[in-house]
Amino acid sequence: MSSPAANAPADTATSGFSIGSLIRRPEAGSLIGFVVVYIFFAILGGAVFMGAPGWSSWLNIAAEVGIIALPVGLLMISGEFDISVGAVVPASSVTCALLSGQFGLPAIVGIGGALSVGLLVGFVNGMIVTRTSIPSLIVTIGIMFAVMGLTLGLAVLVKGSTSVGYVPDPLTKSLLGTFIGGMFNVSIFWWMGFIAVFFYFLHISPIGNWVFALGGDAESARNAGVPTAKLKVSLFMMSGFAAAFVGIAQVMTYQSAQVAGGQPFIFNSIMCAVIGGVILTGGAGSIIGIVLGTMTFAVVNQGIFFARLDPNVGSIIIGALLLAAVLTNDSFRALALSYATKKK
Amino acid sequence: MTLNSRIARGLLASAAIALTAGTAMAADIFVIGGKPDDPFWSRVKKGAEDAGAVAEMQGGSVTWLGPQNYDNLGPDAAELIRQAIDQGADAIVGPNWVPEAMDPAFEAVVAADIPLVIYNAGGIESADRLGALNYVGAVDYKSGYAGGEYLGNAGHQTGACVNTLPGAANIEAFCSGFIDGLAATGGNGETLQLPATAYGDATAVAQAVRAHLIQNPDIDALFAIGGGDTSATISGIQQAGKTGSVHVCGMNFNETVLANIQAGTQACAIDQQGYQQGFFAVSILNNYVTYGTTIPTREILTGPGIVDASNVEQVIAGVEAGAR
Numbered sequence: 152m153s154s155p156a157a158n159a160p161a162d163t164a165t166s167g168f169s170i171g172s173l174i175r176r177p178e179a180g181s182l183i184g185f186v187v188v189y190i191f192f193a194i195l196g197g198a199v200f201m202g203a204p205g206w207s208s209w210l211n212i213a214a215e216v217g218i219i220a221l222p223v224g225l226l227m228i229s230g231e232f233d234i235s236v237g238a239v240v241p242a243s244s245v246t247c248a249l250l251s252g253q254f255g256l257p258a259i260v261g262i263g264g265a266l267s268v269g270l271l272v273g274f275v276n277g278m279i280v281t282r283t284s285i286p287s288l289i290v291t292i293g294i295m296f297a298v299m300g301l302t303l304g305l306a307v308l309v310k311g312s313t314s315v316g317y318v319p320d321p322l323t324k325s326l327l328g329t330f331i332g333g334m335f336n337v338s339i340f341w342w343m344g345f346i347a348v349f350f351y352f353l354h355i356s357p358i359g360n361w362v363f364a365l366g367g368d369a370e371s372a373r374n375a376g377v378p379t380a381k382l383k384v385s386l387f388m389m390s391g392f393a394a395a396f397v398g399i400a401q402v403m404t405y406q407s408a409q410v411a412g413g414q415p416f417i418f419n420s421i422m423c424a425v426i427g428g429v430i431l432t433g434g435a436g437s438i439i440g441i442v443l444g445t446m447t448f449a450v451v452n453q454g455i456f457f458a459r460l461d462p463n464v465g466s467i468i469i470g471a472l473l474l475a476a477v478l479t480n481d482s483f484r485a486l487a488l489s490y491a492t493k494k495k
Numbered sequence: 496m497t498l499n500s501r502i503a504r505g506l507l508a509s510a511a512i513a514l515t516a517g518t519a520m521a522a523d524i525f526v527i528g529g530k531p532d533d534p535f536w537s538r539v540k541k542g543a544e545d546a547g548a549v550a551e552m553q554g555g556s557v558t559w560l561g562p563q564n565y566d567n568l569g570p571d572a573a574e575l576i577r578q579a580i581d582q583g584a585d586a587i588v589g590p591n592w593v594p595e596a597m598d599p600a601f602e603a604v605v606a607a608d609i610p611l612v613i614y615n616a617g618g619i620e621s622a623d624r625l626g627a628l629n630y631v632g633a634v635d636y637k638s639g640y641a642g643g644e645y646l647g648n649a650g651h652q653t654g655a656c657v658n659t660l661p662g663a664a665n666i667e668a669f670c671s672g673f674i675d676g677l678a679a680t681g682g683n684g685e686t687l688q689l690p691a692t693a694y695g696d697a698t699a700v701a702q703a704v705r706a707h708l709i710q711n712p713d714i715d716a717l718f719a720i721g722g723g724d725t726s727a728t729i730s731g732i733q734q735a736g737k738t739g740s741v742h743v744c745g746m747n748f749n750e751t752v753l754a755n756i757q758a759g760t761q762a763c764a765i766d767q768q769g770y771q772q773g774f775f776a777v778s779i780l781n782n783y784v785t786y787g788t789t790i791p792t793r794e795i796l797t798g799p800g801i802v803d804a805s806n807v808e809q810v811i812a813g814v815e816a817g818a819r
Contacts, residue, residue, distance in 0.1 A: 407722070
């Protein structure tokens with residue numbers, strides 16, 4: 152027990168870490184927030200919350216909202232919002248259930264159809280946002296209502312009902328809608344995959360810098376040769392794809408697609424990104440931050456049930472966290488900027 | 496005063512009924528309801544038309560009047576009621592969705608001496624207030640009560656009502672009914688309130704249920720407020736490793752719910768039985784207008800009906816026939 156603890160300072164020293172540089176990382180605020188919130192609920196929730204049931208409980212929540220929060224956060228970094236994810240989730244579930252359940256087509260057709268719906272909605276969002284001067288907030292609200300109406304209309308027309316059932320084959324179910332060890336939703340692993348891909352995209356590939364440039368100053372970015380319109384359309388298509396993926400995972404897990412639903416993902420995904428240090432005006436944020444923000448959000452959401460608190464208290468904590476995150480983001484950013492100028 | 500004049504008044508009334516019955520004989524009944532393509536209302540409409548088959552045999556008819564959409568429900572429905580009066584209805588069936596907007600139209604029906612039955616919404620109070628013959632419909636509180644009683648009688652007496660829509664009056668009524676129903680069998684229950692951010696997110700509902708079950712190992716009975724919520728609740732039970740020891744009843748049903756009842760993962764579903772609403776409202780009026788017969792029972796409850804393993808096959812046949 153004591154030896155790793157004793158080794159820890161030496162390790163960090165050799166890898167060139169220091170408290171000072173750590174705290175200036177953009178994720179520092181989110182990390183501190185996560186640790187504080189986790190300790191708070193660990194004390195109230197006890198051993199059950201700290202054990203496998205607790206971890207799987209909040210990771211299951213984190214995985215689904217997290218898959219959507221990644222591209223939504225990316226869009227926010229580039230200075231845009233995507234509200235339509237709330238309608239894409241049920242649209243994708245219903246498409247998948249209609250194709251593979253109602254019409255009995257192979258699961259892959261249902262999945263492909265649902266993902267195409269997400270990509271198409273993202274494409275339309277992106278085209279309208281880049282071709283007109285309407286803010287993306289308004290565009291995606293409009294598209295959200297249109298997609299909601301189409302989903303309801305289609306389900307009632309084809310099925311005569313607002314819910315569509317679908318029992319997936321065992322292989323599809325085990326890939327997309329099963330619980331490993333009876334409690335860890337397979338979507339947690341998909342989330343990890345999404346994190347890896349988005350991390351590469353934003354922080355390693357050269358396109359990542361374009362995303363930051365887009366949010367920082369789109370005009371200059373275009374002048375510098377960044378294909379801004381194309382990039383934005385692809386970002387919207389990513390969020391459509393991710394929302395559609397979650398819709399598919401839900402129908403595989405619960406074997407039933409509801410026309411209504413998905414609305415919570417709109418604000419929850421934005422909150423995860425903001426708690427994770429993404430700045431609403433664009434130009435700043437990180438994948439690790441968004442992941443930490445999502446984890447914090449999920450811990451609060453599930454922690455309240457383990458801590459036997461009134462669920463309304465959970466909402467108050469999430470609201471307070473959001474405000475605290477925005478405030479600390481500002482101060483950490485100021486700190487980071489002052490450090491950078493001092494170095495020069 | 497009194498006895499004699501009362502008898503006289505009674506005689507007069509029955510004479511009047513006999514007279515109308517004598518002249519009308521065949522009833523043209525107008526039914527105001529929801530959009531015919533609305534899944535719930537399509538079943539109500541089928542019930543009304545099935546009862547109308549008798550009226551048609553006697554030379555009468557049943558006409559369904561529904562709004563184009565629900566954007567302006569109260570005034571639109573009031574307009575449909577007046578339309579029915581103008582078209583010479585012998586009897587009218589209508590739901591009292593928006594009393595402020597619809598009461599004047601219903602009063603006009605009664606003023607024109609057209610027999611009226613209120614159904615689906617409004618309750619017996621509005622039937623009494625307006626002078627309607629009867630009220631035919633379901634009561635939210637009793638639906639929850641039936642679920643509590645069902646699980647309690649099966650020996651599952653520590654319960655929780657999964658409320659994903661705190662603050663909605665009908666949902667609160669389901670939950671308080673469920674808790675009272677459990678209590679009537681000697682059990683006890685409470686409400687598991689979910690935050691507003693969970694509504695419509697099956698994973699959030701499932702995880703909340705699971706956490707609650709882990710923290711409260713005594714619970715063996717759950718009530719969900721809708722078909723989708725029921726599927727999520729069942730998943731929560733499975734993830735808590737409590738399949739078989741925690742039993743669920745839920746409001747309403749869809750094909751997934753019926754499959755779960757067949758598979759044994761869901762104990763029961765509570766049905767509001769819309770078909771019955773159309774069927775009995777039309778029957779009561781047809782018999783009254785044609786033969787002068789009455790139903791002295793006030794407040795005809797069409798729900799709750801219980802769907803469980805014992806009748807699920809029959810329900811599935813009913814779904815295929817478009818009646819359930």
